Amino acid sequence: xxxxxxxxxxxxxxxxxxxxxxxxxxxxxxxxxxxxxxxxxxxxxxxxxxxxxxxxxxxxxxxxxxxxxxxxxxxxxxxxxxxxxxxxxxxxxxxxxxxxxxxxxxxxxxxxxxxxxxxxxxxxxxxxxxxxxxxxxxxxxxxxxxxxxxxxxxxxxxxxxxxxxxxxxxxxxxxxxxxxxxxxxxxxxxxxxxxxxxxxxxxxxxxxxxxxxxxxxxxxxxxxxxxxxxxxxxxxxxxxxxxxxxxxxxxxxxxxxxxxxxxxxxxxxxxxxxxxxxxxxxxxxxxxxxxxxxxxxxxxxxxxxxxxxxxxxxxxxxxxxxxxxxxxxxxxxxxxxxxxxxxxxxxxxxxxxxxxxxxxxxxxxxxxxxxxxxxxxxxxxxxxxxxxxxxxxxxxxxxxxxxxxxxxxxxxxxxxxxxxxxxxxxxxxxxxxxxxxxxxxxxxxxxxxxxxxxxxx
Amino acid sequence: xxxxxxxxxxxxxxxxxxxxxxxxxxxxxxxxxxxxxxxxxxxxxxxxxxxxxxxxxxxxxxxxxxxxxxxxxxxxxxxxxxxxxxxxxxxxxxxxxxxxxxxxxxxxxxxxxxxxxxxxxxxxxxxxxxxxxxxxxxxxxxxxxxxxxxxxxxxxxxxxxxxxxxxxxxxxxxxxxxxxxxxxxxxxxxxxxxxxxxxxxxxxxxxxxxxxxxxxxxxxxxxxxxxxxxxxxxxxxxxxxxxxxxxxxxxxxxxxxxxxxxxxxxxxxxxxxxxxxxxxxxxxxxxxxxxxxxxxxxxxxxxxxxxxxxxxxxxxxxxxxxxxxxxxxxxxxxxxxxxxxxxxxxxxxxxxxxxxxxxxxxxxxxxxxxxxxxxxxxxxxxxxxxxxxxxxxxxxxxxxxxxxxxxxxxxxxxxxxxxxxxxxxxxxxxxxxxxxxxxxxxxxxxxxxxxxxxxxxxxxxxxxxxxxxxxxxxxxxxxxxxxxxxxxx
Numbered sequence: 014x015x016x017x018x019x020x021x022x023x024x025x026x027x028x029x030x031x032x033x034x035x036x037x038x039x040x041x042x043x044x045x046x047x048x049x050x051x052x053x054x055x056x057x058x059x060x061x062x063x064x065x066x067x068x069x070x071x072x073x074x075x076x077x078x079x080x081x082x083x084x085x086x087x088x089x090x091x092x093x094x095x096x097x098x099x100x101x102x103x104x105x106x107x108x109x110x111x112x113x114x115x116x117x118x119x120x121x122x123x124x125x126x127x128x129x130x131x132x133x134x135x136x137x138x139x140x141x142x143x144x145x146x147x148x149x150x151x152x153x154x155x156x157x158x159x160x161x162x163x164x165x166x167x168x169x170x171x172x173x174x175x176x177x178x179x180x181x182x183x184x185x186x187x188x189x190x191x192x193x194x195x196x197x198x199x200x201x202x203x204x205x206x207x208x209x210x211x212x213x214x215x216x217x218x219x220x221x222x223x224x225x226x227x228x229x230x231x232x233x234x235x236x237x238x239x240x241x242x243x244x245x246x247x248x249x250x251x252x253x254x255x256x257x258x259x260x261x262x263x264x265x266x267x268x269x270x271x272x273x274x275x276x277x278x279x280x281x282x283x284x285x286x287x288x289x290x291x292x293x294x295x296x297x298x299x300x301x302x303x304x305x306x307x308x309x310x311x312x313x314x315x316x317x318x319x320x321x322x323x324x325x326x327x328x329x330x331x332x333x334x335x336x337x338x339x340x341x342x343x344x345x346x347x348x349x350x351x352x353x354x355x356x357x358x359x360x361x362x363x364x365x366x367x368x369x370x371x372x373x374x375x376x377x378x379x380x381x382x383x384x385x386x387x388x389x390x391x392x393x394x395x396x397x398x399x400x401x402x403x404x405x406x407x408x409x410x411x412x413x414x415x416x417x418x419x420x421x422x423x424x425x426x427x428x429x430x431x432x433x434x435x436x437x438x439x440x441x442x443x444x445x446x447x448x449x450x451x452x453x454x455x456x457x458x459x460x461x462x463x464x465x466x467x468x469x470x
Numbered sequence: 471x472x473x474x475x476x477x478x479x480x481x482x483x484x485x486x487x488x489x490x491x492x493x494x495x496x497x498x499x500x501x502x503x504x505x506x507x508x509x510x511x512x513x514x515x516x517x518x519x520x521x522x523x524x525x526x527x528x529x530x531x532x533x534x535x536x537x538x539x540x541x542x543x544x545x546x547x548x549x550x551x552x553x554x555x556x557x558x559x560x561x562x563x564x565x566x567x568x569x570x571x572x573x574x575x576x577x578x579x580x581x582x583x584x585x586x587x588x589x590x591x592x593x594x595x596x597x598x599x600x601x602x603x604x605x606x607x608x609x610x611x612x613x614x615x616x617x618x619x620x621x622x623x624x625x626x627x628x629x630x631x632x633x634x635x636x637x638x639x640x641x642x643x644x645x646x647x648x649x650x651x652x653x654x655x656x657x658x659x660x661x662x663x664x665x666x667x668x669x670x671x672x673x674x675x676x677x678x679x680x681x682x683x684x685x686x687x688x689x690x691x692x693x694x695x696x697x698x699x700x701x702x703x704x705x706x707x708x709x710x711x712x713x714x715x716x717x718x719x720x721x722x723x724x725x726x727x728x729x730x731x732x733x734x735x736x737x738x739x740x741x742x743x744x745x746x747x748x749x750x751x752x753x754x755x756x757x758x759x760x761x762x763x764x765x766x767x768x769x770x771x772x773x774x775x776x777x778x779x780x781x782x783x784x785x786x787x788x789x790x791x792x793x794x795x796x797x798x799x800x801x802x803x804x805x806x807x808x809x810x811x812x813x814x815x816x817x818x819x820x821x822x823x824x825x826x827x828x829x830x831x832x833x834x835x836x837x838x839x840x841x842x843x844x845x846x847x848x849x850x851x852x853x854x855x856x857x858x859x860x861x862x863x864x865x866x867x868x869x870x871x872x873x874x875x876x877x878x879x880x881x882x883x884x885x886x887x888x889x890x891x892x893x894x895x896x897x898x899x900x901x902x903x904x905x906x907x908x909x910x911x912x913x914x915x916x917x918x919x920x921x922x923x924x925x926x927x928x929x930x931x932x933x934x935x936x937x938x939x940x941x942x943x944x945x946x947x948x949x950x951x952x953x954x955x956x957x958x959x
Contacts, residue, residue: 050935052737055565059556060537060936062831068520079518083502083831085541102517105593107601109513137559145563158739160935189740200739270614270650271658331515378743381869383882383902386657389958391871391880412873414880414904416958441936464958465904467878469746 015041015169015180019086023067023171026092030173035071035100038116038172040307041086042066044445045133046164049140051190054148054157059137066444067092069099072115078103114330114340118170118177118309125182127301131210132184133165146215147190151222159190159202161213166445170309179305184208185447187437190218191396199229199409199470202376202396204249206437206449208301225397225406232408235400236466237372244415244461245364245401247375251452252436254380254390255291255352258419261385263317265328269336274388274419278323285423287321290353293343299435299451300349308344315341347439347448354453355429364455366404367428371457372413373399373406388419391464409470416464425461430454471498471627476635482550483631486529489554493530493570495630495782496546499523499830502624503589509600509617516618517593524830527553533567534560535804539831566811568804570632571821576784579637580777583770584674588621588643591675599678606687607649611695613658614650619643619678620929622941626830634782642773642941643673644929645683649694659697659899661690661884662866666714669769669840669925669945677771693885696897703886703898705957709861710903711854711916711950714924716883717843718944719867722928724907725757725764726841726942728876729790730824730933731801731809733836742933743874746907747796749813755796758911761848764791766800766822767840772943773927774841780834781825788822790841794912800824802836828938835934840925842945846917851948854916861889862956864901880904886956903956910951918948 023039030037043065050058068081080099086092140161148157163186170179188205203221205213246254262284267273278284293315295302305311308330316324325341333340357364365373372394380392391414398410415422430453439447479496486494499522508516524541527549536557540549588596600617607615622642629635648662663686671680678684712720732738733745747755768787769775778784781803790798801809801818802825810816826837848854855863869882886901887894925945932939 046936048936049560050737051563052732052735052739053565054563056534056560056563057565057568057737058535058537058833059560060539060833061552061556062539062936063541064524064539064831065541077515077517081518081520083520083522083541083829084524085543087542098519102519102593106514106517107597109515111513137556138562141559141562148563156736158736160740162935191740193736193739195736202740271652271656272650272660276658277656335510335513335515378874379871381871381880381882383869383871383880383958384900385868391869393871393873393878395874412875412878414871414873414878416880442932442939462959465878465880467873467906469875469877 015167020169022089022092023169025089026096027171027173029093030096036073036115036173037096037099038070038170040068041169042444043167044164046162046441046445047137048160048162049137051144051157051159056141067095069096070116071099071103072113073103075108075112076103076106077113078106111334114334115174116172116308117174118172118179119311121177122179122305124180124304127183127208129184129209132163132186135163135210143213143215147218150219151192156193156195157190158193161188162186164445166447170307172309179309181304183301183447185301185439186213187439188213192222199234200396201225201229206435228399228406229409234411234470235408236411236468237400237413237463239463239466241460241462243368243371244458245368245371245373246456246458247373248434248436248452248454249376250374251352251456252438252450253377253392254419254422255350255450255452256438257380257382257390258423259317259350261382261388261419263326265326265338266332268326272385274386275323276386280323282323283321284323284420285318285321286426288355288426288429289318289321289423291318292316292351293348294351295349297349297351297451299433300449301447302349303345303347306342306345308340310340310342312342346446350450352452354431354433357428357430359430359432359454361455364428364430364457365401368401368457369404371401372410373401377415390419391416412467412470413463414465415461417462422458422461425459426456427459428457478546479629482546486550486554487631491529491531491554493631495528497526497780497827497830498627500625500627502829505589505621507596507600507619509604511615512604514597522829525549526827526830526833528833529553529557530568530570531557532561533564533569535568536560537833566808569807571803571806573632574783575633576778576782577635581639582641583672584641585672586675587641588675589623603647603684603687606684607647607691609691611651611698612649612691613652617647619645628778628782630782632782636778638777640776641674643675643677644927645678647687649690651694651698653698653899659694661694661697663690664927666924666926667771669771671771673771697885697899700897700899703862703901703957705959707953708956709858709950709952710954710956711858711861711863711889711948713863713865713948714926714946715865716867717946717949718926719870719881721764721841721843721944721946723870723872724876724879726838728907729799730836731799731805734799735805735808735812741935746875746877749809749817752796752799752813752817756794757791757796757908758794759914760793761846761914761917762791762794762911763844765789765842765844767842767945769840769842769925769943769945772840772925773941774839774943779823779825780827781821783821783823783825785823785839798822800836800838802834826940828940832936832938835938837940838931838942840943840945843947845920845923845947847919848916849919850921851918854918854948854950855889855894856892857916858889858950859891862901863887863889863894864903876907878906902958903954905954913952914949915952916950922948
């Protein structure tokens with residue numbers, strides 16, 4: 014449970030706010046993060062950060078104000094200072110022309126389901142040992158880079174609206190190893206993610222790299238042709254495209270402002286292939302399972318796309334207030350997104366056999382939306398991409414740019430693997446925000462536009 | 471900084487040096503404040519402020535870096551211990567030994583040029599300013615309007631074992647406005663404008679008025695009206711004229727990031743990516759046409775100016791690309807020897823003073839500062855238009871996607887104007903262009919004069935693990951490129 018002293022301080026501040034008639038949400042985010050960064054087969058950097066962020070949001074009639082601190086939150090004075098500053102911001106603020114929705118913890122919650130103390134005991138030395146084992150398993154001629162981040166995150170939310178509190182403690186980690194041939198220029202990557210210490214293993218990383226190595230070592234890079242062709246997308250690429258799809262098509266605010274590629278659609282309209290189901294589900298075991306959002310709403314399964322049809326839009330508190338809608342439990346930087354598995358036989362070899370001749374793109378780099386209103390995305394292949402001939406990997410693929418619409422890509426899906434894969438899309442911008450998307454091991458798309466090819470990896 | 475704290479820092483330095491460290495530093499953030507205001511269709515929807523304080527400690531032990539951070543000021547010794555333990559663990563898997571290089575002892579301070587600290591200005595004055603712009607943005611064809619202001623203040627004390635003691639007081643001032651409306655296909659188009667300048671003057675709250683930022687409201691309003699009935703840019707090869715509002719991103723993504731030494735050496739491969747540039751190319755690589763002169767600038771009114779970097783190296787102005795030839799890259803002090811070793815010759819003499827951290831809780835990494843392109847001698851924007859037979863003028867990014875080694879790119883822009891036979895003509899919507907970095911820069915065939923040069927601010931450059939957002943500046947003239955692939959099939 015959250016440090017009892019800090020909890021007491023926050024609850025005392027809540028009491029003070031109530032006495033003063035302030036409607037406030039008090040939110041604490043604490044992290045203990047550790048990371049090693051590999052470069053040129055060495056640990057190039059080893060870091061650890063213990064951080065506590067405390068933020069207050071105040072609603073007064075039609076006014077809003079917020080204040081946050083990243084400091085040593087150890088006294089009522091510090092917490093009250095933040096509360097008072099948020100309140101001052103609010104009081105000085107002009108009125109909105111709609112009624113803002115204050116945060117409210119719907120259910121008293123204390124969640125530890127994603128916490129593994131062994132993960133937290135993982136030291137820089139432990140990580141170095143595992144990485145050293147991976148590196149020493151491979152020939153000296155290769156250079157290794159990567160990173161391994163792990164840590165624990167606690168969040169605690171209390172509001173003046175009721176006596177409920179919401180608390181979550183989560184451990185998480187993500188390991189990425191990249192093996193590079195500095196002469197040929199290619200890179201093979203292996204990723205691992207999880208909530209538990211047991212999710213990380215040197216042998217699995219070595220095995221993953223070895224499975225692709227002979228193709229890279231024995232074949233020159235292949236430059237594919239510009240134009241439409243079948244593509245087998247692997248899990249990271251699916252997660253990248255899914256993230257873009259959600260951003261470009263399923264954010265209520267963008268839909269209301271006609272900036273979404275779904276803005277001309279209504280719920281029930283077919284968007285993608287009928288086999289596509291996309292939802293947010295905190296109960297999915299692959300994801301980190303956020304039981305409440307940071308406005309205190311209890312989170313549950315939420316459909317975005319059901320059997321290919323448009324099914325839902327995200328409304329955060331501010332957007333819901335502005336457009337007169339009900340918030341959907343998405344006042345949170347992270348979700349538990351699932352691209353549901355299909356009925357295709359698991360195993361990449363089965364995907365390749367189905368497709369015959371194609372390209373395999375397991376990861377996409379720097380995806381963006383040149384035309385959000387059409388759902389047009391662009392990004393280029395990165396690690397582990399291959400040419401597929403006769404149902405088998407034939408050569409590593411040189412850097413290949415995909416520029417097409419999400420509607421075309423997810424609309425041309427002919428097969429979805431029955432196996433799911435957790436893909437870590439966490440970020441540590443500002444604060445530790447663990448996030449995993451559950452996606453199929455592969456999807457096969459019959460027709461994807463390749464807009465550019467390079468002569469390098 | 472009181473004497474007691476300074477004395478404690480010196481004691482900790484002595485302790486880690488005695489424990490085998492070759493170098494150490496500490497950054498103490500006394501005040502790291504932000505204020506963010508967001509006016510959405512006239513409503514102050516975003517009204518938040520933040521304050522951070524704490525310390526970040528870095529030690530170099532047997533050629534390996536260790537870093538630790540804490541907000542608990544009384545825990546300095548423990549923070550040094552954690553940094554040392556991290557470095558010891560890193561040293562168990564050693565690579566090319568990191569090295570702090572020659573001793574560089576600096577004393578002094580840097581303060582951003584400011585008349586009025588924006589944090590002293592009342593909220594009402596700020597919201598009145600925003601509302602005045604919002605009123606100008608209102609028009610019958612406008613469906614959605616935004617105005618935002620974002621202020622930063624950082625007071626940082628820096629110490630290292632070279633004996634350096636330095637104070638930075640940085641103030642940043644960002645602003646933007648946008649208008650949106652659905653076009654004749656029912657799809658929303660946008661025009662926006664960010665606060666930019668000429669690199670001179672002061673950057674406090676007064677800059678918002680001095681720069682006549684509000685004066686852009688009428689322009690973007692009128693340009694959006696044109697976009698609403700404009701055709702989509704047809705695909706084709708043609709000359710592209712980049713205004714500074716787009717040129718800055720071209721420079722940022724395909725020169726700035728490509729020339730960061732940590733990317734060049736492979737330290738960012740697993741996240742941000744690598745670079746097509748290799749250390750032995752310094753002094754040899756023809757990066758672009760002879761018209762290309764890019765440099766790391768000490769531009770007074772810019773978020774990329776800070777005085778002393780987070781390695782304790784004074785910021786300076788130096789060329790990166792001279793008449794098209796790559797002559798230097800962006801670097802920190804720890805990687806110079808490795809770059810020379812990899813190149814097999816001395817390609818770099820000293821740090822480029824580009825080691826920067828975004829917060830007390832993040833370690834410094836190689837970063838852009840002010841990556842500027844020098845004005846050329848091809849005249850004004852009108853002169854360049856007049857000299858263009860078949861081209862497109864492009865402005866303001868919508869999207870940016872770059873290859874993992876910065877070798878190719880694809881950009882989308884808010885607006886484009888046709889140029890035919892030397893005359894600027896109709897507007898196109900949904901304009902994009904793409905290319906490969908080196909051929910593209912070799913096709914740079916016109917560079918505008920100083921009248922076209924603008925200092926664009928970037929508030930959100932993301933890089934590094936743990937992730938960091940950094941503020942940088944780009945002074946950019948109008949640039950024309952020949953034979954560019956534009957539009958989508």
